[in-house]
Amino acid sequence: MKFTIVKSSVVVVTLTVLSLSLARAQEPLSSWNDGAAKQAIVEFVKATTAQGSPQFVPPEERIATFDQDGTLWVEHPMYTQIVYCLERVPALVKTRPELKNKEPFKTVLSGNQEAIARLSTNELVEILAATMTGMSVDEFSAEAKQWITEAKHPRWKRPYTELTYQPMQEVLQYLRANGYKTYIVTGGGQDFVRVYAEQVYGIPPEQVVGTAGGTKYGYDKSGKPFLTKEPKLLLNDNNAGKPEGIHLMIGRRPFAAFGNSTGDQQMLEYTKAGAGARLAMIVLHDDAEREYAYGPAQGLPDTKVGTFTQALYDEAKKNGWTVISMKNDWKTIFPFEGK
C-alpha cells in the first residue's frame, strides 16, 4: 500500500513537471509583457509555421535577421567595437611608432575623453582601419576574443557580453525552436562580431553578416598559408548595405527582421516588402532608468549612436512594423536581473 502511494506521488510529480513544461512551452517569451509587440511575434510564428496555415513558410526558407548594437545588446555610450579599437591604439603604436604623434592616434593616446568623444566619423574610420587590418585573421580573432572576456561596460561594470537583452535572447530561441535560422546583420565588423556571437547568442560565424573587409591569401616562411586582413572595404553593412549584404551572404529575403535605428531602415523595408506574412520590429530605447532613452522620435537628443528619427517612426507606423517599447514591453532587460 505504501508502495502504491509512492507510485502515485511519482505520477503526481511527473504530471506537475509535465504541466510546468507545457506551460513554459506555451509561454516562450516570458520576459515580455503581454501587448501588441509580444502578440505580433507569436502570431507571426503561428502564421508561418502551423501546418495548413495559408501563410506557411517551408522550413528551409525561414530566415530571421537581427541588427546587433541597440537591438540585441547595449550600444551606449559607445559601440563596443569602437571601444575595442580605441583600446587597441597603444598596442598598435608599439608596432607602428610613426603613428604616435599623428592624429587621430595622438588624441586617443592622450586619454582625454572629451577630445576622444569629439573625433569625427572619418577619424574613427581611420582608427578602425588601423586597428582591425594588417594582421592575420587568426591573430585578430585571438586578440578580440581575449579583449571581449576582460573588457567591462562603464555603467554596469560587467562584460559587454552580459549586456544582451533577455527578451531578444528569448526571441532568438523562440524563432529557432520554430525552425528559423537566425542571423545577425550588423553595421559592426563581421570578423569582430563572429568572435563572440556563437557564445553570446548561439549564432555561428557563418550566420553573422557585417561590415566586411577583404582578406589576402599568402604563405608564411614555412610555406603555411594564412589570410591577412586588408584595409579594402567589401561591404558597408549599414542602411542600403544591409539588404545588399543579406543578398550577398544569405541569398534569401528574410521573413522577420529586427532593428533599432535608421541604419536598419532598408533591411526592415526589404523584409516587409516580401510576399506572405513578414515581421518587421524596431526597438525604441525609451527606458532611461533600466537602460537608456535617446533619439529624436521621442523628442530626445540625437546621440548619433543608434539614431531613431521621427521619419523612421512614421515609416514604421505606416508600413506595419511593430515598435518595441523597452519600458513597456520588456519585463526584464538583462539576463542577470533577478539572479
Add this chain to the structure above:
Amino acid sequence: MKFTIVKSSVVVVTLTVLSLSLARAQEPLSSWNDGAAKQAIVEFVKATTAQGSPQFVPPEERIATFDQDGTLWVEHPMYTQIVYCLERVPALVKTRPELKNKEPFKTVLSGNQEAIARLSTNELVEILAATMTGMSVDEFSAEAKQWITEAKHPRWKRPYTELTYQPMQEVLQYLRANGYKTYIVTGGGQDFVRVYAEQVYGIPPEQVVGTAGGTKYGYDKSGKPFLTKEPKLLLNDNNAGKPEGIHLMIGRRPFAAFGNSTGDQQMLEYTKAGAGARLAMIVLHDDAEREYAYGPAQGLPDTKVGTFTQALYDEAKKNGWTVISMKNDWKTIFPFEGK
C-alpha cells in the same frame, strides 16, 4: 497455424529489410569502388565524428566545401554558366540594340561555333557582365531558373542538372548524415549556382559561395524596394579568392574540401593546413569513355576548362591530398545510369 506462418514471414521480411537498411547504412558510398579514395573519406568521417576520437570535431565546426564545375558535375565542353550567358545574348541585344554590331556580341550572334570558341577570357568576361547584371535580382533568378530547366548538354541530351556525379552526391549525403554542413565554393556566379543548388545538391542558397558582384538597393515606381545586379565585382572566387571567399562567407576553415583544378589549389591548401584531421580531395578526369579525359597531369591537352597541371598533381601527392580517379574509383558516374 497459417496465421503464425504469416506472422513469421512478416518477421523474416522485417528482419531482411532491417539488415538491408543496416547494410546500406554501413555502406554509404555505394557508387565508389573500394580503394584509397573511398577509404580516405570513410576514415576522415570516423576520425572527426566518433565520440572519443582524438581528432573529434564538434558538430558546429564541421564544414565541407565543394567546387562545382568538374567536381560535382560535368564542366566540358564548356562551363554551364558560359553556355547560359552566350544563349542570353540575343535577348540582351533586343533590349540593347547598340550591341548588335559590337564585338564580342556580334560573333556570338553569328552562331559561328569556331569563332565563339576562340573568344578571349576578356571577351567572355564582357559577355558575362552584360548578361548577368543590370536586371533585378528576382528577374535574373527567374530567367536563369527557366533556362536551367530547358537547356540540355550537347553530348548526353539531358538537362545539365542531371549531369552531376553520383559518387559526389553520395559524399555530400554521407557528410551531411555525419553532421557536416556542405558548401559549394565555386568560381561560377554565386547567384547563378544558387538558382539550382538546393534542388540539385540539397545545398541551400546561403551555403553557396561563388564569384559575386555587388547589388544596388532602390525602389520601383510604387515605392517597393528591390535589388539590382551591378557590374561591380566583389569576389572573384577562383584561386586565392576561394579561401578569401570562405573567410568572408563562412568565417571558418573547412575540415574537408573537394576540387578538380588549379582554381581549387588554394582552397585545398588552406583546408589541409588546419589542425587535426583534414580531408583534401581532387578529382582527376581520366575517363574518356564514360565522361572526359583532359589535363596536363595526364599528358593530355590543357583544354583551359578545369586545368589539372602536373604541378598540382605533385602538390597533391606531397601534401597528402587524395586524387580521385573517375575511371578507377567510381563504379557509376551519373545518377541516371542503370535506371
